[in-house]
Amino acid sequence: MKKRLLASLLNLLGVVGLFIWFRRLFKKEIIVLAYHRILSTDENSPYQYDEELISADSKEFKWQINFLKKHFDVINFAELSKRLADHKKLTGRELLITFDDGFSDNYSNAFPILKAENVPATFYISTDYIGVTQTFWFNEIVHSIKTAEQLSFTLGDEQYDFEPTASNREKVIQLVLDKLKQVSNQKRLSTIESLYKDLNFNTDNTPASELPMTWDNVVEMSGNNMEIGSHSVSHPILSKLDASELEHEIKHSKQHIELMTNKPCLSIAYPVGGEDAFTDNVESQSKIAGYEFGLSYISGINDVEALDMHSLKRMHVERYIDKEEFKMMLYFPELY
Ligand SMILES: [Zn+2]
Structure with missing residues (x-):
């Protein structure tokens, strides 16, 4: 409630953008936003899947992308890698847009908006789910x-x-x-x-809207300024795997993505991604497998001077965050 009030106040003061500029005078930070799904639900019928995975509808997402485009340097991990190799290239306004899992709406709803606005994003896919007729x-x-x-x-x-x-x-x-x-x-x-x-449940008849993307979708996005990252093979909790399972999840997903997209797979987003979902061993195995970046789902932004490349924090975009709160989250990420 307090956050909302402050957001309204800042908006009234008309200081949009100024805060970001002011912050970056003193501190170079990298913001990574975490999305899952861009989807509208029908208010008249109950949504029978996980509503918590919906980050925004298309209209809201379009507004967010335009806002980000205006106030930040929206880049991908390939570009971040270049800038980190030479810190002078960092503007301090770097922001990366990420999507976890690989739901079909990433292709049908998010991708057309990103493409039209010429804004890059990275999509983390669990490779065994791509193209199947069962949801995650x-x-x-x-x-x-x-x-x-x-x-x-x-x-x-x-x-x-x-x-x-x-x-x-x-x-x-x-x-x-x-x-x-x-x-x-x-x-x-x-x-x-x-x-x-x-529960007497059988897994048949998943509606198309709940399915993962296909490899055709992934390849098309990869050829249009979108980066594809690994979200493992089968979306297990990586900290709960034995050594050979972990190796398979981390390495095979990377190889599969590189084979299909013909581009290096630079980053991995650890499934679930909380403190308990990945360990130091998961981080070091990812490094050994050749990932340059590892992304957690721990909330926060990343100070360039103390950058933990294999445990990057992300700001979560949720469907109940309105425009003012979205701005607020970016001005004062410490509050989130
Ligand atoms: Zn996930």
Whole structure:
């Protein structure tokens, strides 16, 4: 509430842009924005997948891109790499736009706007999902819980039995996703399988809007000023993998992207990306695999003087952030 008030006040004062300019006189920072999906939902029918993955609708996204274009140096990681090799080239207004996962709306909704505005972005894809007819596991889990007739299931050693109300469904979604982020990869996969059995859920008939992009989409974007980064092969929690699984997820995704796009895959965004989702070992293995940059999902901006190239922070763009808050997030990232 306080943030909103300050945002309105700043807007009233008409100091748009001045704050960014002023900040950068004293401090060189690199901002990385994190998006997932650009999508409109139908207000008249309940959205049956994970609404939290929607960052903005097309109209809002277009406004954001125009704002960023006006006030920042929007670049990609290839350009950032060049500028970091010679700090004199850094303007201090560098900003990178990133998308995680690789949903089809990245191609159908985000890409046309970025292309028309000639603004680069980096898309992090989980390579095994590209071109398949099933949505990402975390999105599918939300769907299975939102549509289940009964909410009776076993999770680990616990048996749960909830009334299938809307608020209980939200509770169960959190419970299940939290649990799945804590267990080993094999346990995660077997837990999902048993959950689907308990909820009587089958994975057929995913609507096209919930599917990942195709390789044709990815290749077209790559040929039009968009960068493709790795978001692993199957979107596991990298910190929960054994050594050979980790190597496969990190290396194979990079090789696959490079083979398909014929360009170097410079960066990886660690799936989920919180403090518990990647370790020092994940960072060093990524470095060994040849990634120049590793991106977390930890909120924040990156001070050039203390840059951690394998654990870059990002500012999250969420669907409930309005224009004033969007500006505010960029003027005073410390508040977010
Ligand atoms: Zn992800």
